[in-house]
Amino acid sequence: MKDASPQPINNQARARLAVVLGTLLAVLDLGMINISLPTFARSFDVAESQAVWVSTVYQLVSAATLLIASAVSYLFGRRWVYAVGLGLFVLGSLGAALAPSLTVLIGFRMLMGLGAAAMLALGPALLKAVYPAHQLGRALALNALVVAFGLGCGPTLGGLVLWLGDWTWIFLLNLPLGLVALILALQSVPRDKPQPVIFDAPGAVYSVLMIGGLMLAFERFSHGASAVWGLSLLTLASISAALFVTRQRRAPRPLLPLDIFDNPRFSYAILVTLFAFIAQGLAFVALSFLYQTTLGYSALTAALLFSPWPITLLFSGPISGRLSDRFNPALLSTWGLVVFVLGIVLLAWGGAQESLAWLVSASVVCGLGYGFFQAPNNHEVMANASGPRSASASGVLASVRTLGQSLGSASFALIVSMSGGNIAVTLWTGFGLAVLALGISVRRVWVAGQMAGRLD
Known part of the structure; x- marks a missing residue:
């Protein structure tokens, strides 16, 4: 298109x-x-x-x-x-x-x-x-x-x-x-x-079962459902994923053209998006519980205390977006992840100390880092998808973002129950996921440099 x-x-x-x-x-x-x-x-x-x-x-x-x-x-x-x-x-x-x-x-x-x-x-x-x-x-x-x-x-x-x-x-x-x-x-x-294309109905069914099964499995696990239910849903999601990939490789007009992932810069950017949004989803829910359950604030007060994160992002996001038009977006988003990882560490430490001032300050650092990560990373995704694949790239980006945020939120209850109610453990888990995203991002910067060298 x-x-x-x-x-x-x-x-x-x-x-x-x-x-x-x-x-x-x-x-x-x-x-x-x-x-x-x-x-x-x-x-x-x-x-x-x-x-x-x-x-x-x-x-x-x-x-x-x-x-x-x-x-x-x-x-x-x-x-x-x-x-x-x-x-x-x-x-x-x-x-x-x-x-x-x-x-x-x-x-x-x-x-x-x-x-x-x-x-x-x-x-x-x-x-x-x-x-x-x-x-x-x-x-x-x-x-x-x-x-x-x-x-x-x-x-x-x-x-x-x-x-x-x-x-x-x-x-x-x-x-x-x-x-x-x-x-x-x-x-x-x-x-x-x-x-004039034929809609890939089998691929659509497999994609719904794949994503729906995965999300329902995490939702069931997070609410203490029996392992049989959760494992059955995970099995359904896994089988559907295999059928989906097979179908997309053979279909004359696939629901998701897999050649979009042939560009390693696109694939790395999508992977980074997934793990960064899982980390953010965990942090969002953990902060809400820290403010309300641990520190005893009302829901409205907790929401107001949470606002420094998105407010900081309001300023850092547009700046990073403009910079990504002039400089390497993969490198910019990597530095954003460095700051985000630092913010998650500060949140985890502040959560253990139950320090309100520290938690609010750490939220500002998280918002600053995430703002410098997300906009350039989105640029990296869309810039490495050709015009005819723009809608597919946009759909993949939205799917991964939604899935990551949902998995992060659903994982919170599971991690808290396994850690005996220790909310700080969820933040340290978020830290690990953010570090994983950072590692993948560093790798993609190196790959981008190698690709540029071959073109030269």
């Missing part, structure tokens, strides 16, 4: 706003819902273990259908698929706000997850289409900034909404913003010519 031709500046600005609003709504939702789970349990008079499915089903459906959304965009065009995603998200939000029971609410959350998948899968590809090539880093910095801001500020906004009103406003807020984004998308997002 060819990238759209350049647009007038006003149209570009509106198209960017449409993508930013859609991405923000999809990511912000998760943090707002997580802090609202006890409220859902009280409102519907159900156990918290049942209410948690309001969050789980959204993550599960969106993660499992991200690759499908990017593949469908080749059939119908990215603009149309993105707009349909926005429409489903708005419709699901309205239904969720009016839901008379938890079962109905969960059903509409599935619809919202489908819509979010389209928005998250195509966001980076659409930004690449509406920004000039020499400003790719700036475009992807914007996407990284929106994602990080949504993940970080979702709990704070959710707490404020619950303080001012009831839980229905969590969903009603999506309606005006979603409709504005939908109108802007239909008016300004560039049209692209659909390709």
Whole structure:
């Protein structure tokens, strides 16, 4: 699929706003819902273990259908698929706000997850289409900034909404913003010519079973389910993964063209993304529990104490994005990971000491490092995917990011239970994963240098 031709500046600005609003709504939702789970349990008079499915089903459906959304965009065009995603998200939000029971609410959350998948899968590809090539880093910095801001500020906004009103406003807020984004998308997002391809239905089924099985397995393990359930789901995910890869190698029009991974710089950037987001997911949940359970603050106060991380990222993300247009993005993101690793160490030490000032300061360091990692790393991903593969690369990036964040969150309960309730252990685990991401990133910088040397 060819990238759209350049647009007038006003149209570009509106198209960017449409993508930013859609991405923000999809990511912000998760943090707002997580802090609202006890409220859902009280409102519907159900156990918290049942209410948690309001969050789980959204993550599960969106993660499992991200690759499908990017593949469908080749059939119908990215603009149309993105707009349909926005429409489903708005419709699901309205239904969720009016839901008379938890079962109905969960059903509409599935619809919202489908819509979010389209928005998250195509966001980076659409930004690449509406920004000039020499400003790719700036475009992807914007996407990284929106994602990080949504993940970080979702709990704070959710707490404020619950303080001012009831839980229905969590969903009603999506309606005006979603409709504005939908109108802007239909008016300004560039049209692209659909390709006459056959949809890879078997590949789609295998991908859903692969990603869904893996996420459900971790979710079951984290909530103390029997080992039989967890291992069965892991087996299902493993078999589905093998079938998926086999299918993608043989299919004339695969759901995910595996040749996208032939470029080692792309593959390394995706691996780094996975482990960095698992580490961040662990740190996010650990901080929430440290502030509320260990230090005894309310949910709203804990969310406010957490805000230095995303606020710092608001400043470091755009700077690193601009720098990645001028300097080696792989090297920039590696230095960002160095700072992030330092921040995780400080968090783990502060958690053991139960020092509030230390934890807040360490959060600033984490936000600074993650901001300098994420935007250049996204640049590295998209710059090493050719134009016809932009939607696929965008889908892979969104899938890995969502999967990593979800695995990090789901792993928290498992690690805490195995460590006897020691939250600091989860932070040290996050440190190990961040170091692994850093090691892979150092390796890719070396590989990039070798590739440049061969070209010379």
